[in-house]
Amino acid sequence: MGTLNPLWFFMKKSMTVALFGITISDRYATVYSLTGTSMSPTFTTSSPGFPGYLKGISFVKAIQAKNDQMFIGYVKRNLSKLIRRMITGDIVLVEKFCLEKYKFSRGDVIAFKSPSDHKREFVKRLIALPGDSMQIPDTSDILKIPEGHCWVEGDNKEFSLDSRHFGPIPLGLVQGRVTHIIWPPQRISKVERKVAMERVRST
Amino acid sequence: MSTAGSRIASFLGGAAARFGKVPWREIREEAFDRAVLVLKAACFVHVVNTYVVGIAFVRGPSMLPTINLTGDVVAVERVSPRWGSLAVGDVVILLSPENPRKTVAKRVLGLEGDAVTFLIDPARGSASQTVVVPGGHVWVQGDNIYSSRDSRQFGPVPYGLIQGRAFCKVWPPEAVGLIGQKL
Numbered sequence: 001m002g003t004l005n006p007l008w009f010f011m012k013k014s015m016t017v018a019l020f021g022i023t024i025s026d027r028y029a030t031v032y033s034l035t036g037t038s039m040s041p042t043f044t045t046s047s048p049g050f051p052g053y054l055k056g057i058s059f060v061k062a063i064q065a066k067n068d069q070m071f072i073g074y075v076k077r078n079l080s081k082l083i084r085r086m087i088t089g090d091i092v093l094v095e096k097f098c099l100e101k102y103k104f105s106r107g108d109v110i111a112f113k114s115p116s117d118h119k120r121e122f123v124k125r126l127i128a129l130p131g132d133s134m135q136i137p138d139t140s141d142i143l144k145i146p147e148g149h150c151w152v153e154g155d156n157k158e159f160s161l162d163s164r165h166f167g168p169i170p171l172g173l174v175q176g177r178v179t180h181i182i183w184p185p186q187r188i189s190k191v192e193r194k195v196a197m198e199r200v201r202s203t
Numbered sequence: 204m205s206t207a208g209s210r211i212a213s214f215l216g217g218a219a220a221r222f223g224k225v226p227w228r229e230i231r232e233e234a235f236d237r238a239v240l241v242l243k244a245a246c247f248v249h250v251v252n253t254y255v256v257g258i259a260f261v262r263g264p265s266m267l268p269t270i271n272l273t274g275d276v277v278a279v280e281r282v283s284p285r286w287g288s289l290a291v292g293d294v295v296i297l298l299s300p301e302n303p304r305k306t307v308a309k310r311v312l313g314l315e316g317d318a319v320t321f322l323i324d325p326a327r328g329s330a331s332q333t334v335v336v337p338g339g340h341v342w343v344q345g346d347n348i349y350s351s352r353d354s355r356q357f358g359p360v361p362y363g364l365i366q367g368r369a370f371c372k373v374w375p376p377e378a379v380g381l382i383g384q385k386l
Contacts, residue, residue, distance in 0.1 A: 019246040026253060102303045113363030116339035119287075148301040172298030172364045 029095045030176065032111065032123070038154035038161065039123060042109065042191065043181065045089035091183035092191070094176035102171050104129065106200060107193035109178040110152065115166050123178060124152040124162050127196055130171070134200045137164055148172070256280045258373065259296055261308045265345030265352070269294065269382060270308060276374035277308070277382070279367035289314070292384030294369045295343065300357050308369060309353050310385075313342035321355055322348065334359070341365070346385070
């Protein structure tokens with residue numbers, strides 16, 4: 001009885017923390033550890049190729065890129081490895097209040113589920129909203145974005161797998177908006193909106 | 204008048220003393236504990252609703268006769284889509300690709316890689332078309348093909364839009380029952 005009590009207490013407390021953490025992370029704001037070069041120079045990460053692993057669950061989702069591929073990984077709950085992995089790439093704050101009304105602005109950096117694999121998440125910049133007419137890059141075609149969809153592109157054009165490959169994505173796939181870089185300390189800043197005025201005409 | 208004044212004064216003095224005797228600290232602690240309990244309950248409801256099972260109110264003509272025009276309440280399980288174990292014939296709840304603020308219920312008729320054949324305009328003739336569902340997408344159609352906006356209009360939808368699988372109707376009582384996999 002005496003030895004069971006602290007264990008029970010600890011389990012109750014961690015259950016409470018987990019419930020609060022999951023709810024806040026789903027509804028209000030969460031933290032992503034980024035990898036991949038598709039959004040440089042906005043976000044810097046280590047060189048591609050370090051393994052992001054799928055063991056255990058942690059508070060941070062690690063998104064790893066290898067050239068044109070990005071996968072979701074859950075970082076091991078091993079603290080020193082966690083810190084080592086966290087140190088190698090930018091850590092960003094992702095807010096979920098925008099999902100209430102799906103209200104975004106052109107130029108926001110958003111996180112969304114990949115349309116070709118629902119288990120992977122990408123982080124890219126929103127270029128055009130539903131109803132906009134935009135010029136498809138490297139062509140002279142004009143595309144009208146269908147209702148309920150948006151066009152996303154990475155800042156680093158050569159290494160980014162984005163709407164230029166899979167077309168406009170439904171807004172329902174968006175999981176949040178990246179607002180701030182919160183690690184490393186010398187890069188703590190607000191993520192600015194960059195609008196591509198010359199390519200997008202809103203209606 | 205002075206007796207009224209002195210009575211008021213003594214009442215106020217007594218009130219101040221009684222105010223000091225109220226166990227404010229205990230009340231504050233108990234209020235805090237209760238508030239935390241309410242928050243814990245709300246978070247628990249959120250977690251269960253998002254990761255295990257929830258309910259949804261579905262209405263409209265697109266899923267007749269499976270789901271009523273005036274609306275049925277269905278139980279929606281969240282485990283199958285997350286595990287990727289949806290099958291053809293499942294009724295799923297998904298965010299509409301035409302409006303992310305609208306959730307719709309449709310039946311899965313094709314998974315990635317399947318070739319789906321459908322009537323282009325069932326009210327007029329029997330011209331049909333065959334589409335191969337791309338990777339990471341599903342083909343959804345309403346059971347009532349005459350009155351449903353689905354993949355025949357907006358194409359295959361990405362798997363990530365699916366919110367859950369409706370497996371059972373729970374209200375109204377005369378409609379209670381499992382939702383079958385009509386093929």
